[in-house]
Amino acid sequence: MGDSQTWAAAPGAAERARSVLATAWSCAVTAEGGREEFVGAHSVSDDGRLLLRLPDDSALLTAAICAPRGEPSAVLEFADVAPVPVRHRIRARLWLAGWFTPEDDHLAFHATRVVLRRPSGAAVVAVDAFTAAAPDPLSEAEARLLTHLADAHPDAVERLTRLIDPGSLHGAVRVRPLAVDRHGLTLRIERARTHGDVRLPFHTPADGVAQLTERVQRLLARASGSGCPRALQGQRADGDR
Structure with a gap:
């Protein structure tokens, strides 16, 4: 298991849940004692409803038609996977319990x-709050942004370690960008057998990619005035898992 983490200025549970739903590329559905996994089958309507378009031969279609309306008949599971290869890439899991109604072709x-469920623990999100919440404004671009930061600017990631308490870097062999949202950037610190996360909050939230660029540049400016980068004990951890 990873070390304890710092979640300063982080998205609320409802916003985080909606971000997971917006960016997950697959979902698993358990209904009527069976389980099916679908890729690219779900979407969210303008009014916040979750819609599934399934193959005609899906057993879930029959289960949904026959299930009593108003009774929990299915559980949907979504996983939030870090776009950058790190140890333990699943950053959060989202479960939705409820029931289906057929509407047109979905x-x-x-x-x-x-x-x-996040590393900090599980939280029950009020359904009304979940429906009303919007995904983080950076969620759709996050994978591209983090991959670019990790692959094209490893020197910037190394410089950001100057903002991390030296004790948190004890035994570190690799530091990678794990997540970014409008409130801050999270780095994954990997050691030989363990890992921990450190969050670098922005001075104000970023509502788009242009603002994010300014926020990261501001962090880098702070780091440039904080002395030398922290030395790591090796070039990489024991591989990605």
């Missing part, structure tokens, strides 16, 4: 319970 899911 199924509409009506959530009755929302549970978000």
Whole structure:
């Protein structure tokens, strides 16, 4: 398991849950004692409803039509996977319990319970808050942004380690960008057998990529005035898992 983490100025549970839903590329559905996994089948309508378009031969279609309306008949699971290769890449899991109704060429899911599990623990999110929340404004661009930072600017990541408490870097062999949202940037510190995360909050939230660029540049400017980068004990950890 990883070390304890710092989650300063982080998104709330409802916003984080909506971000997971918006960016997940697959979902697993458990209904009527069976489990199916779908890729690219879900979307979110303008009014916040979750819609699934499934193959005609899906057992879930029959289960949804026959299930009593108003009773929990399915559990949907979504995983939030870090776009940059790191140890333990799943950053959060989202579970939605509820029931389906057929609508035209898709199924509409009506959530009755929302549970978000993050490294800091699991949280039950009020359904109304979940429906009303919007995804983080950087969520759609996050994978591209983090991959670019890790691959094209490793020197910038190294410079940001100057902002990390030296004790948090004890035994570190690699530091990688793990997540970014409008509130801050999270770095994954990998050691030989363990890992921990450190969050670098922005001075104010970033509502778009242009503002994010300014926020990161401001962090780098702070880091440039904080002395030398922290020395790591090796070039990489024991591989990605």
